[in-house]
Amino acid sequence: MVTSVMRVGETAAITLDDLLLDLSGLKVGDAVRVQWKEDGTLVVTPLGRPATREERAASIRRVSPQVERTPIP
Secondary structure, eight states, rough: OOOEEEEEEEEEEOOOOOOHHHHHHHTTTTTTTEEHHHSSSSSEEEOOOOOOHHHHHHHHHHHHHGGGSSSOO
């Protein structure tokens, strides 16, 4: 996904589309940890409990009916 950094008041924000939010299980207002790596990579990690296998499968089915037949490891 390609996105941009936007100005929000006196801070900056990166927008995430609904597909990425759904697949990651993130919701507006959720806490995340953002880490900067020396190679310039930003890593965003949700805080809290990880989604279960069933929750991940349900998210994928909501966004792509063709994926329904694909097993999730």
